[in-house]
Structure formats: C-alpha cells, structure tokens
Amino acid sequence: MNFFLKQWQQYWRITEVRLLFLALLVSVTAITSVGFFTDRADKAMSQQATQLMGGDLIVSSSRPIDQHYLSHAKSLGLHTAEMISFPSMVSSGEKMQLAQIKAVSAQYPLTGELDISDSLLDESSRHHQRLTHNQAWSEARLFIALGIQPNATVQLGKIELQLTKRIIKMPDQGLSAFQIAPVLLMPLEQLPETGLLTPASRARFNQLFAGETDQINTFVAWLKPQLKRSERIRTLEDGLPAIEQALTRGKRFLSLAALLSVILAGAAIALTSYSLNQRETRTVAVLKTLGASRKLILRRYLSQLFFTATLAALVGAVIGYIIQLGIVYLLQDIMDQVLPSTGLFPIVTGFLTAYIMVLGFSAPQLIQLVNIAPVHILQGQKTTSSSNPYRYAVIAILGGTLLLMWIQTKDIKLSLFLLIATVLATLLFWFISKGLLNILRLVNQKFRRTNSVSLPKPNPRISLLIVVFGIGLFSLLLLTALRTDLIARWQATIPDKAPNHFLINIQENEVKSLQAIFKNKQMTAPLYPMIRGRLVAINNKAVSAADYTEGQAKRLMTREFNMSAITVLQTSNKIVGGHWFTLGENKGLSVEEGIAKTLGLQLGDTLAFDVAGQRLSDKITSLRSVRWDSMQPNFFVLATPSALENYPRTYITSIHVPKQESHFIPELIHQYPSITDININAIMTQVKELINKAAFAVQAIFSFTLIAGIIVLFAALQSQKAERSKEIAILKSIGASRAYLSKHLIIEFTLIGAVAGLIAGILAVIAANIAAYILFDLTPSINYLLILSGVLTGAVLVGVAGYLNMRPLLNTAPVTLFREG
Amino acid sequence: MNNKNIVIETQALGKKIPVQSADDLIILDNISLQIPQGASVAITGTSGSGKTTLLGLLAGLDSPSNGKIKLLGKEISTLDEDQRANLRLGKVGFVFQSFHLMDNLTALENVMLPLELDSTNHKIESLALTALNDVGLSQRTQHLPTQLSGGEQQRVALARAFVSRPDILFADEPTGNLDSQTGKEVESLLFSLQQQHNTTLVLVTHDHHLAAQCQIHYRIVAGKLEG
Ligand SMILES: Nc1ncnc2c1ncn2[C@@H]1O[C@H](COP(=O)(O)OP(=O)(O)OP(=O)(O)O)[C@@H](O)[C@H]1O
Numbered sequence A: 001m002n003f004f005l006k007q008w009q010q011y012w013r014i015t016e017v018r019l020l021f022l023a024l025l026v027s028v029t030a031i032t033s034v035g036f037f038t039d040r041a042d043k044a045m046s047q048q049a050t051q052l053m054g055g056d057l058i059v060s061s062s063r064p065i066d067q068h069y070l071s072h073a074k075s076l077g078l079h080t081a082e083m084i085s086f087p088s089m090v091s092s093g094e095k096m097q098l099a100q101i102k103a104v105s106a107q108y109p110l111t112g113e114l115d116i117s118d119s120l121l122d123e124s125s126r127h128h129q130r131l132t133h134n135q136a137w138s139e140a141r142l143f144i145a146l147g148i149q150p151n152a153t154v155q156l157g158k159i160e161l162q163l164t165k166r167i168i169k170m171p172d173q174g175l176s177a178f179q180i181a182p183v184l185l186m187p188l189e190q191l192p193e194t195g196l197l198t199p200a201s202r203a204r205f206n207q208l209f210a211g212e213t214d215q216i217n218t219f220v221a222w223l224k225p226q227l228k229r230s231e232r233i234r235t236l237e238d239g240l241p242a243i244e245q246a247l248t249r250g251k252r253f254l255s256l257a258a259l260l261s262v263i264l265a266g267a268a269i270a271l272t273s274y275s276l277n278q279r280e281t282r283t284v285a286v287l288k289t290l291g292a293s294r295k296l297i298l299r300r301y302l303s304q305l306f307f308t309a310t311l312a313a314l315v316g317a318v319i320g321y322i323i324q325l326g327i328v329y330l331l332q333d334i335m336d337q338v339l340p341s342t343g344l345f346p347i348v349t350g351f352l353t354a355y356i357m358v359l360g361f362s363a364p365q366l367i368q369l370v371n372i373a374p375v376h377i378l379q380g381q382k383t384t385s386s387s388n389p390y391r392y393a394v395i396a397i398l399g400g401t402l403l404l405m406w407i408q409t410k411d412i413k414l415s416l417f418l419l420i421a422t423v424l425a426t427l428l429f430w431f432i433s434k435g436l437l438n439i440l441r442l443v444n445q446k447f448r449r450t451n452s453v454s455l456p457k458p459n460p461r462i463s464l465l466i467v468v469f470g471i472g473l474f475s476l477l478l479l480t481a482l483r484t485d486l487i488a489r490w491q492a493t494i495p496d497k498a499p500n501h502f503l504i505n506i507q508e509n510e511v512k513s514l515q516a517i518f519k520n521k522q523m524t525a526p527l528y529p530m531i532r533g534r535l536v537a538i539n540n541k542a543v544s545a546a547d548y549t550e551g552q553a554k555r556l557m558t559r560e561f562n563m564s565a566i567t568v569l570q571t572s573n574k575i576v577g578g579h580w581f582t583l584g585e586n587k588g589l590s591v592e593e594g595i596a597k598t599l600g601l602q603l604g605d606t607l608a609f610d611v612a613g614q615r616l617s618d619k620i621t622s623l624r625s626v627r628w629d630s631m632q633p634n635f636f637v638l639a640t641p642s643a644l645e646n647y648p649r650t651y652i653t654s655i656h657v658p659k660q661e662s663h664f665i666p667e668l669i670h671q672y673p674s675i676t677d678i679n680i681n682a683i684m685t686q687v688k689e690l691i692n693k694a695a696f697a698v699q700a701i702f703s704f705t706l707i708a709g710i711i712v713l714f715a716a717l718q719s720q721k722a723e724r725s726k727e728i729a730i731l732k733s734i735g736a737s738r739a740y741l742s743k744h745l746i747i748e749f750t751l752i753g754a755v756a757g758l759i760a761g762i763l764a765v766i767a768a769n770i771a772a773y774i775l776f777d778l779t780p781s782i783n784y785l786l787i788l789s790g791v792l793t794g795a796v797l798v799g800v801a802g803y804l805n806m807r808p809l810l811n812t813a814p815v816t817l818f819r820e821g
Numbered sequence B: 001m002n003n004k005n006i007v008i009e010t011q012a013l014g015k016k017i018p019v020q021s022a023d024d025l026i027i028l029d030n031i032s033l034q035i036p037q038g039a040s041v042a043i044t045g046t047s048g049s050g051k052t053t054l055l056g057l058l059a060g061l062d063s064p065s066n067g068k069i070k071l072l073g074k075e076i077s078t079l080d081e082d083q084r085a086n087l088r089l090g091k092v093g094f095v096f097q098s099f100h101l102m103d104n105l106t107a108l109e110n111v112m113l114p115l116e117l118d119s120t121n122h123k124i125e126s127l128a129l130t131a132l133n134d135v136g137l138s139q140r141t142q143h144l145p146t147q148l149s150g151g152e153q154q155r156v157a158l159a160r161a162f163v164s165r166p167d168i169l170f171a172d173e174p175t176g177n178l179d180s181q182t183g184k185e186v187e188s189l190l191f192s193l194q195q196q197h198n199t200t201l202v203l204v205t206h207d208h209h210l211a212a213q214c215q216i217h218y219r220i221v222a223g224k225l226e227g
C-alpha cells in the first residue's frame, strides 16, 4: 500500500494526471452538488406530502360543504376539523397587506406540526396551542409588511384581531415565497363577523378528517358516492401545487446543467488521456525492456486510474456538499423551510460518475499502451502505439456519455435525444470554428505579403478546444441573457401607464360609488363582473376531470373558470374564430383559444357550467386569443351582460396608480374593507428577485462548464507541448527572437479564444431570441454586448492560459529542446 | 574464444520487412554469433546497416523472421512477448542513446524502477543509492531528469542499468548524444562498471575508439556480419 501510494505520488507529477484529476473533480462536484440539493428538495416535498395538509383526508370545495359529512365521520370515531381559506387585505393603521386568510376550527390541525413563536426573532418554538377568540397568528412576512410586532391589533374586514403569534411552520404551507400572500390563521367562528365571506368570494372550503386507516377507508367508501361536483378528496398529488412542479422542472434543469459540465469534462479527460497515452508510450517501452509484462503494465495504469477517480470522487463529493449548502442559502427564500438533511445516494452517483468517466473516456486509450512494441524504443523515434487509439475511444466515449446521461436523467429516451443533440452541437461548433479559422487565414494571406503572423492551423485539437470551450461559454452567456436581458426587454414592452394594481372581490353594491371615485380621480378602471363556474357538460354530455388524460386539462377541470360579461372586447383580445357579440345580442359564449384547445372545445359546441348551484348553458360563438401579460383583467370565458344577470358575482378591475398617489389604495381599502388589492409592482419585484436568485444558482452550476472548458484548454495545450517545443526550437535556431515568438503565441491563443467566444456569443444571442419569442412574443434584437463579452472572455481566458502554459518553452535553449528524448 | 559459458547465441538469424507490392526488405541476413559470459562486444557499421535491429533481436525486444536466438540459455524465437519480458526481468539492462529516463521520476526513483518491477527485491532504496553513488551522483538523487545535464542523465541511466546486477547490458550508441569530453567520461564509467560486475556488454556504436576497447568486435555491412 505504501508502495502504491509512492507510485501514485510519482504519477501525480505528470501534468496530464493532474488535469485528469481536475476534470474528474469538476464532474463529481457538479453532479454531487446538484444531487445533494435535489435529494434534500425531494425529501422536503415528500415529507410535506405525507403531512397531508393538516389531516389524513381532506374534502375540499369552492362551495360550503355539507355538515353531515362531519357528523358521520364523528360517528365513525374520526377526528374532524374545518378550514376556510381566501385572500383578503389585512391592515394596521395606514399600512395594509394582502394575506391568505385561513379560518380554522379549534381542532386544526389534526395532523402535522404547527409551530409558533412569541417573537419575530426567537427561533425556539412551541406547538399544540389553540387559537382563542379574537386572536390570530400569521407568518413573519405579514408582521414585517405591516411593520408590527406580535400582540399588535390588525383589522380584517369588519373586525379587529390581536395578532399574537408568529407561525414558524404549519401544514399546507407550501413554498410560501411563491404564494403572493402570507398566511393568517383566525378562529373559524369569527369568520361571519368579518363580513368577508359572500357567495361570490374566492373562498375554498375544507373539511379535515383524521383517524385509523380502516376508519378512514370506511369513511371514504361512504363518502365517495355522496360527493357533489364541486367537492373532491385531496390526494397526495394535489399536494404538489404548480410551484412545486416548477421546482421539479428546476431540479431537472440543474441536473442537466451538471450533466453538461460532466460531458465537457469528459472531453477534457479524453483529450488528456490521449496526451497521457502519447507521453507514457516511452515509459511503457522502457518498462518492457526491463522485463515488465503486459499484465503488470495494465495493472499499473488501471489501478492508478481508478485510484485517481476514487480520490477525485471523494474530494468532489466534499466540495459538492459545500456548494450545495451555498445553493440552499441562495434559494432559502424560495424554499422557506428547513430542508431535511441529505442522504448518501448522491455520493454513490458521484463515484459512479467518476468510474464511468475513467472507463469510458480514459481507460480505452491507456489500455492501448500494453500493445506498444518495446523495440521501438531503440529506434530513437517517438514510438506510437500500433493501432489508432481514437477508434476504440470514440465508441467508449459515446457509450460512456450515454450512460452518464442515463444516470443523471433516469430516462433513456431523453438520454438518447441529449446524446444526439450533443453530437450535433459539437459538429455545429466544429464546422463553424473550422470555417472561421480558414476565413481568418485567407484574410490574413490577402492583406500581408509576408505571412508574419502565423494563424492557428485548423487542426482537430484546436477545433475540439473551440468546441468544448465554446459550449461552456455559450451556456453561461445564454443564462446571462435570460437572467438580465430577457426580463428587461419584456418589461420595456409594458407601457408606462399600464395598470399596476388589480382590485378584486368588489361587491355589487360598491360598483357605483367606486366608479364615481375613479372618475373623480380621472383614472380609467373598467369594472368587470366576475362569475365562477365549473364546466360540467359539453354538448349535453357530462364531463369531469376523469375524461381527460393530459395533466393541464385535468387541472382545469377540477377548477372553476373565471367568467365575465362584457360588450366591448378588451384591446388585449383578438377574435380568431367566429364573431364577437353584436349589439343587443344576449346569447353565446366567447372562449379563449388556448383553453379551448386544451379541452378540445370547438366553435358551436354547447357548454354547460355550474355557477353556484345554478346551471348556465350556451353555445360557443367565438374564440379569442389573449395577451395575458397585458395587465388587464382577462377571462377564459366571456358572455353577454344580460346572460349573466341572475348569477352571484363580484367585480374586478385593474388600475394604474401613479407613484405620487401612494395613499390612494390604502384609503380605498379602508373605505371598502372587503376589496382585495394585488400590487403588481410588488409581485414583479418579488418574481424578479426570485428568478434572479434561482438563475444565479443555476449559473453557479453552469460555471462548472466553463471550468471544464478551461481544463480542456489546458489538456489541449498539454498535448501540443512536445510538438510546440520542437517548433519553437527550430524557429529559435533560425533566429526568431523571444519577443517575436511570444507575440506569435499571444496572437494565436487570443484568436482561438476570440473565435470560440464569437461563436458562443452569436449562438447565445440566437438562442435567447428564440426563447424571447416563445415566452413573450418579443421581436428579435441583437445584444452586441453579449457577443462582445463572449469574444473578450474567450480571448482573455484562452490568451492568458495559452501564453502562460507555453511561456516556459520560450525560456529553454534550442539545444536542450533538441536533446529532449 | 571462451565457450564454456555462452549467454547469447544466434544461428542463421534474419530479419525481413514486408514491403507492399515489392520483394521483402532484407535488413539482417544469416547472422550467426556467440557471446560468452562477461565479454564486451562492439557492433559497428555504417548508418542503416542494421546494428540497432540486431541489438533488438538479441535482447528479445523483437522477433526474427528466420533463424534462432538463445538468450541466457533459452531459445527465445518461439516465446511470446510476455515470456521474453519475463526472461529479461532482473537479468538484462539497457542504455539508450537518448537516455529515456522517466521525467516524472527523480534520479533515485528512476534507478529504483528495475528493482520495483522485480518484487522479490527488498532493499530497493539502499541498492539504488549505492548505484547512484557508483556513478558519482550521490548529491543529485532527488533531482528530476530535466534538472540534470545530458552527461548526468546518461550516468543515471547507467546506474539504472547496473542496479539490478544484470547478466547482460545492451547499449545503443550510449555516447551518441553527448559531447566528446562527456562521452569519454560516460564511456570509462561504463567499462569500469562492466568489469566490476563482470557483466556481458553488447554495445552498438559508430565510434571506433569505443569499439576498440571491446574484446569482441563485429562489423555489419548491409545486414551481413563481417567478423
Ligand atoms: N520497422 C522498420 N520498417 C522499415 N524499415 C526499417 C524498420 N526498422 C529498421 N528499418 C530499416 O532497416 C535498416 C537498418 O536499421 P537500423 O536502425 O538497424 O540501422 P542502424 O545500423 O542502427 O543505423 P544508425 O547507425 O543510423 O542507427 C534501415 O535501412 C532502416 O531504415
């Protein structure tokens, strides 16, 4: 063992071995940092799901739920609780904040933990206290937004409550940063006094049940046939709201980012192994003359290789763990909860990655070494192994890459797709770089008679360098573009006077006086009635979520649609099929085209909605396209005003409040406490901050790709060193000065980097524009700064690294260069 | 000639290289020779005459096209590569024109290398230090080859060649890369070590002065032996 370590120490002196180690280290670090993070996020999610939102079973509805479910459950011996939740404004003095009100019965929660604290800072918590009359508890964000401490009094609708405790942790909390409003818990029995609950308000009614499994099963069997259309049993899957799906997508994105670094590092390993193979040829030949057998040579190289991989995996896992802590810190606002500690599985993945990488990218080339004929050592020439190591290597590399992709995505189809995409991207970069270098050479030849600046010859190693370095740079530039440029461009398309507040939950009897106020202030704020209805039949055939397979359609069917009635179409809407209501028309429905497509609705279909127990049925007479980012209230379904007259409704409006009128909204809410204000500016700031942080975390992972690119750079330079030193010796012997040679080196490497950066920058701009078009319908624009920064980054990084790497060769006297065996 | 202890013997040894769409290229033809234990042998000839090729065959690095070779009493033309390697282990040393030291190993580690391959050996480090001392490099044991001059590198190579007390030492132009003064120093070191350890020395050289110091002298002309 001691001998083995000594040998490894000798092995470590070889530059290629260190590069190999670094490339493995970067891969394992990327894989494990993402692995640890997603492992913790997964655990958090499943833990949350098992907490089952405060009860073992929840019946949820947009309508008040039949009380006899509760009495039957009690007769079966189950525990029960009730919760009604809805958004509302909470105010304290001049300040107000939108909150998610949860009015709960005394038994809440039946399961899961509800941790509370007496102060905003104190982390020590107490649980199992009951809410008492006139008290409320809320998350810290509400205290902060209102600028109050625990025990302050807040106004909620018509009543005042004492906000006594801060909620640290509660069931059904979700990822609270993505919920626009902080949660406020209040006693259910006081809900009527607030006057906030009207038939049209956006409340969700929940009955919670807990008990032994067979009691629950008996109850569910009894319950299922009784459920009304609006009522459903919440399952584990419902526990994953949209934002957690976004997180799942984010996790996948991070995994792919790590994968990209791994593949680029794989290129570095293949390249390094190639030069290691070249370099060790002589060693192997000498060892063979001294009597070493093929088996001994194989054992020697493979054991060193796997030891290097093991060491890289160990160190990489440790660094990966530390980086993961950093990611969690960055995303703590989004996660907003204490994540469970990580498991060991990411370490397994890390080790597996390292071993697959040496097996796929390095071993095939090193194994070639055993075939070296010792007799070549006598001929003084550089001995090369008999067969071309590339041939086996390509197969092994493709196989290894596919395996790595499969481990990371756990999806063979996706892996094959990624492999093909990688090969195509490589070819794209390869040919573009080749073309660019050729053009540069032509231009150079044209303008200079004496070819005084030697431009890089388009050889495969330089092309590979440009490919890998370019792809790394590309991914970083694209992310930068998406993070900064895209949101800024989208915001620029929003007019200055665009509405910045949505007012919802406006009652019918408040409409007239509000209109007068807006008119008085010269604010345009059209009030739209809002009716909520569940789609129950298409062409007189009953439909439910069970009739749809696609997830989005299923979700739509479990929700209520927002419907409105207007005569003049908003500017953000366009009729794309059928005709808009003519004056005096009192029949027909206009449906948004996207939802129509999802649910398979056609012009002329008859839709039936259940609106607060009443049936509303009509034909689709038009389809509309809607710009959802217009900051105007928009609706999936529109009808004529007369058609909706007899249904319970609230009103909604969007309004532009100038900065200097900051008192307007608080005063308005004071006057009309049931109105809920959604501050778009605040939400935008919040969303922007979130995107920024998330993108930064992703970028941190992507920076591994650049590190991998730099390792490739060094590997490529290393493999050229012998060749280069001969070239330099020859140039020196015929009189080239040191200054002349260093100028050449600098120009050459700077150009290579600039070419890689240019391609990366241009492709990043193209990709960012495609994303901008798909996401926000933005017209293309060329971000020259991005291209420039690509060129500069590439030129500086490759130029400096290349020059520093090659400079020692300049110092050596030509004689010694000739002498080196 | 002393034939009680022959360590290398060849009979009608030949080496051909197939050439596409032409007759085979004959590099060596009908070489028969005997080398006794402890002798010093010089092989000379013009450039391209086949000296290096012959050395490779004698050492078992290459296999002949025809004829027989006996190395250390074993017929090797029928052995495979590993069997031939095993025969060399600990018994054969090499000195090359361009030194061929491992540039990631210190002088000491380079000298230890042949002993490490032969796992039966235990006092590796002290043996290697002695060998380096014998070539006058006891002060430079921790230096890497790039930190040594050509002459010093070749002296390390000599230490590496002699450290395992080989029966036979093969040397191909050991002074070819050195200036004449340094060459002479390495040369006298080579012969004194050879005599000290009673090693059989097979030396390929252009240098007539060097060849003259050997007991046996073979000349190769166009692939044929001229005794
Ligand atoms: N693998 C080979 N393929 C083709 N020709 C070869 C091969 N090996 C040796 N030769 C040729 O065989 C001849 C003898 O080569 P060898 O290296 O033995 O000569 P040498 O006497 O050592 O010459 P020098 O003094 O220049 O080192 C040369 O003409 C050489 O070109």
Ligand SMILES: [Mg+2]
Pocket (backbone or CB within 6 Å): B051, B052, B053, B172
């Ligand atoms: Mg020769």
